[in-house]
Amino acid sequence: MANKTALVVSAHSADFVWRCGGAIALHEEKGYDVTVVCLSYGERGESAKLWKQEGMTLEKVKTERRKEAENAATALGVSDIQFFDLGDYPLELDTDAKYKLVDVIRKVQPTFMLSHSQYDPYNTDHMYATRIALECRMIAQAWGHNPGEKVLGAPQLYLFEPHQTEQMGWKPDTFLDITDVWDKKRAAIECMQGQEHLWDYYTNVAENRGNHFRRNSGGQAGGRAAKYAEGFQSIFPRTVDEL
Ligand SMILES: [Zn+2]
Numbered sequence: 001m002a003n004k005t006a007l008v009v010s011a012h013s014a015d016f017v018w019r020c021g022g023a024i025a026l027h028e029e030k031g032y033d034v035t036v037v038c039l040s041y042g043e044r045g046e047s048a049k050l051w052k053q054e055g056m057t058l059e060k061v062k063t064e065r066r067k068e069a070e071n072a073a074t075a076l077g078v079s080d081i082q083f084f085d086l087g088d089y090p091l092e093l094d095t096d097a098k099y100k101l102v103d104v105i106r107k108v109q110p111t112f113m114l115s116h117s118q119y120d121p122y123n124t125d126h127m128y129a130t131r132i133a134l135e136c137r138m139i140a141q142a143w144g145h146n147p148g149e150k151v152l153g154a155p156q157l158y159l160f161e162p163h164q165t166e167q168m169g170w171k172p173d174t175f176l177d178i179t180d181v182w183d184k185k186r187a188a189i190e191c192m193q194g195q196e197h198l199w200d201y202y203t204n205v206a207e208n209r210g211n212h213f214r215r216n217s218g219g220q221a222g223g224r225a226a227k228y229a230e231g232f233q234s235i236f237p238r239t240v241d242e243l
Pocket residue numbers: 011012015042046123126
């Protein structure tokens with residue numbers, strides 16, 4: 001039987017590392033094949049440290065960001081990482097680019113998807129990526145789009161934790177214990193040389209969510225002493241047989 005799969009739609013090439021690197025590494029260890037799509041490199045808006053170097057060009061920044069993201073993907077055990085190189089600040093997708101993402105979604109047939117918060121006034125690329133993820137998920141479900149292809153089922157879309165969490169209207173309803181794969185996530189974080197100022201910040205986030213996990217884990221995870229966790233907000237209802 002083929003492995004289960006998951007798909008991450010990341011606006012910029014480092015977002016998947018901070019926000020769901022633990023989920024990626026954990027599911028890879030569980031036998032999932034995780035595909036990461038980076039819609040852009042974040043070359044204009046999320047590469048300040050690189051731009052401060054002498055003689056920097058857009059192409060050099062993109063090359064550097066791609067290398068960092070590939071190294072991080074390797075650290076997390078990512079099965080497949082794809083770079084759409086659509087530009088950032090602003091990120092924009094025309095219909096062809098959307099159909100390209102639909103093709104990936106149909107090919108991967110993800111058990112679940114991951115993307116950004118639905119609201120992000122600091123970084124409109126992020127909320128735009130989520131809108132696109134939902135739109136392309138919908139197109140991938142349409143029998144009339146490229147008839148004959150296997151249509152998409154109804155994978156959950158989990159929204160990973162944004163920056164400046166409290167201002168994003170993001171409310172987690174799921175905590176994932178990533179303690180066992182924390183070393184992989186930290187290694188991936190340290191691949192992001194251009195954003196060193198975020199390394200400890202996202203370590204703190206993981207510790208805080210670990211605390212949050214412990215506070216809530218009594219009935220659900222046996223009171224397990226999670227040290228690091230990631231939070232997610234799910235878009236769609238869960239369909240259950242038992243509560
Ligand atoms: Zn970003």
